[in-house]
Amino acid sequence: MPNILVVAEHFNGQLRKASRSALGAAGALAARTGGQVSGLVVGYRVGGVAEDLAAHGIPVAVVDLPALTHYLSESYAPVVAAAARAAGATWVVGAATAQGKDLLPCVAALMGGVCATDAIAFTGEGQEVLVRRPMWAGNVLADVELRGEIKVVSIRATEFAAAEKAGLPGSVKALPVAVDESAIRTRFIAFAGSGGDRPDLTEARVVISGGRGTNGDFSEIEALADLLNAAIGSSRAAVDAGWAAGDLQVGQTGKVVAPEVYIAAGISGAQQHLAGMKGAKVIIAINTDPEAPIFQVADYGVVGDLFEVLPALRSLVAASQKQGT
């Protein structure tokens, strides 16, 4: 049976929202292939994450070891491979996060399988399942055939509906896997978070991004983000200039986001930026240049200075919140 293993990811002891989308993608795949979907949680003190994953109605294997406290592809890939074998999985699915993109090709290499990155849909006719994925910064979509016993796919979380919790939770079972720490040649040294108290860029309902037009001043973007509990993003130009942290870059080579509302402030809209945000439900663009390409994808465009438009918008939002409308 072509079973499907979903590799879940967690951050600060919480199941990542992107992993719920990976579970949703696995469900869509199972509808085609007929296999059983199960989940895997790897880490240390991750029992709660495993329970949360199992609440979606799938059996979950958990590998909970001190040696797995910090994610490293060297230590995690063999664990995932062992779990995939134990589950009889021929498909391994995870989210195309930084971790997923790092880990899943290693899993494929270890299992002699084949990997596809950034899947946005499963296509093909009848028995044959093809993976649709973007190429050339999203200018082209390709339907690819994966030829191999083991197929490993990272999915773009914005393109698949997150799985819902089920009435009856699945089982959680510890999978006995040993980690040979002496064989690990990569060591974790430190992690420096950049987000502060703001919601995760890839999970936020509202994202406000700043570009070259901010001239390095993100204060108006921050003020509106505070009011809307929004995540802050940026264009590549703003990151390169050192105005925003690297992991806030929205685009094909950065983060791909699909919030309910995306506000692009002072961003011209290079192709690779558009590839990272055009999945947003509503796009608002603010730019002084009426010819900026961002206006072609924006649902609402305002030609103007972001330092005038954002404060004006903020007072309207504040007044509306006060009235409770």
Place this chain on the structure above:
Amino acid sequence: MPLKILVTSKRVEDPEALILVKADGSGIETQGLSYRINPFDEIAVEEALRLKEEHGGEVVVASIGAADCVSEIRVALAMGADRGIRVDHEGPLDPGMVAAILQKLVEGEQPDLVILGKQSVDDDQNQVGQILAQRMGWARATFASKEESLESTAEKTRQCGLRLAADGTSIRVVREVDGGLETLELSLPAVITTDLRLNIPRITSVPGIMKARKKPVREIQVEELGIELQPAVIVRKLHSPSKRGGGLRVKTVQELWDKVHGEAGVL
């Protein structure tokens, strides 16, 4: 301690170019397209050169493809790499095939470090470094970046973002991960893939280009490497993405608010 570094230099379509799918979906329209070194590989070459300038050693640049990809090898040589290897190959390649070829080159060259772009801007697969590291059983770090911005003094003075330990047996890498930056320490030999913020690649100079012409580029046939390559990721059909509607202009912020809040019901 001198380092021997293998870097890659893939020939890709200019990322600024407009890419159009052929009507039958069998490929992209290549007429009039210009080509260049994959921008992420260019960053890899730059970092390798900085490491060599600080610690000594040798930078070997490899590319896989038909005769025309020699021009991308020459770009890396003009930047300062010492010699090139072109593995002759016509037709489609997938990440597993590329990693298998690179593995053979690594076994032959035995570098201390392999530095390559995190992805190429044509296929956007982001897999080769990971697969290579896994097959070699080497330490690895993808998405190498640095704490300092590209406007910083550290960058302006061309400091290495990758920090070799004093005893030369390990290297520290700052990675761009979800929610921040992570620092890893890799025992050498190791595989590192580069992200955008690791450095700003140098511009080739006329003397550099002149010198590059005399640098050796070895040509190898895939058969000589003793491997059989079978593609496992097969592109069956290409499509153009559907265009997003949009383009509505509003004149005032009040009008924007009426539309967004009133009509669309968001914010």
